[in-house]
Amino acid sequence: MNASPSSAAQAAREGVAARLVDLRRTAGLKGYEVAARCGWHKSKVSRLENAVTLPTDEDIRRYLAACTAQEHVAELIAKTRVADQMYVEWKRIHQTGIKRRQEVDVPLYESTHLFRVYCSNVVPGLLQTQGYAESLLTSISDFQGTPNDAPAAAAARLARSHVIRDGDHRFVLLVEEAVLRYRIGGASVMAGQLGYLLEVMSLPSVAFGVIPFAAHRRMWPLETFMVFDDERVQVENLSAEINITVPDEVGVYVKAFAAVQRMAVYGPQARALITAAIDALG
Template identity: 75%
Template sequence: MNASPSSSAQAAREAVAARLVDIRKTAGLKAHEVAARCGWHKSKVSRLENAHTPPSDDDIRKWCQVCDALQHAPDLIAASRNADQMYVEWKRIHRTGIRRRQEVDVPLYDRTSLFRVYCSNVVPGLLQTHGYAEALLSTISQFQGTPNDAADAATARLARSHVIHEGRHRFVLLVEETTLRYRIGPPAVMAGQLGYLLEVLSLPSVAFGVIPFTAQRRIWPVETFMIFDDDRVQVETLSAEINITSPGEIDVYVKAFARLQRMAVYGTKAQSLITAAIDTLR
């Protein structure tokens, strides 16, 4: 059985801590000596070496410097940042609002050639209208108790989604039929969102599929996730964003996506399901 993403993140943090211990021992130093040379309390060294506290970039540089191993600092800093980003609670990500989070992913979106997206609960962010995104992000802010900058965040989300109209990117986007019926915002907002999905069906770079209520399940409805090429998977849970870069774990999501993809309907059949959802608004 594969380890959970959160346990994988902890394993990555422990690997960084183990490397710090190895560097100290190679330098022939005791833990209390490293603490003294860095000007720290000795308990800090214990916390770092046992992965109880993640090291800052400056912590790593100081550690490597006093151990005469500065050449290892860049790789250790990169590994520590990767471990820190693998499992991050939404409250931490959104502590200053949601707009900034939309902007951070722009380089990732720009360099990705193939997007594979599965959403079991909301319309994919890449396809959201401003009204739908604002209503959704406002609800998220209220639930999390974080600053509500939904209007600006929605604008940033739409700016991030410019890739949907560029030919060098390809998209396979899957939703459960339930996402077409959930009322995220008032009827006018939902009508605008569903109408936009009908427009998306004609985009040559986009394959948009809907998994009907009546589909024979080859895999149960799972959490929302995005696969960026074959390099990274972002998983969204209620409490956290999980970034997966381990090839073995990525393969699990690629396998799940392939099964979900075979269950979906496309083209005129998807159009019929969207139209039926619009009819319920009347």
């Protein structure tokens, strides 16, 4: 499972590189000839054609001009941007703060009909309170060494979550029981967060499940991921966000979600686990 997202990202990068090679060969040129026409060292062409480095927009324009294939510029730029967004380091995403990242996803959230969310380490962003989100995003900014705009970013996250109550959306959200026990922001913040879970899980559009500590594991704990309809998966690991749109790769996560979904408890059983976590706060 862990190799899947990076392999998809690498495959997309290799697809861009292969297209460059194809266009160069169609033009009847050698790599060193393209380098000379572009005013580059020949090693740069090698890096581009072996998917070591993704080309910039300007690289593509100059490379294709050298190959007299300018009609393919838009195609290659689009492919490169897709490949570039498949695996993006958090430090790059958050380089000006986290608020902007919350706002960018609003159109995706508003256009998605079915959300499937699995979290093994934190409460899903769609269900976070202001206090919980602020505490979590502060920790993230501190760890990454990026600008800390946690209050504004948390407010933007909550604004993005309006889809929980507005529009024609359905949500299946799963957490490991440990998520209910991790004290993000301290006891009072967690009490408010857990209380909000009890409130929001009663919404008709929301199915909220908890995978108990005692569940018979048919699937090991996974990285946090979200499936948007059957079209896209966002995977979060420590260093990067991974975006998957290749149907076979999306299917792997849909299959995994079905496996963890079968281990979860819902309704009164889930409420009992949340209430026990609240009681444990003292």
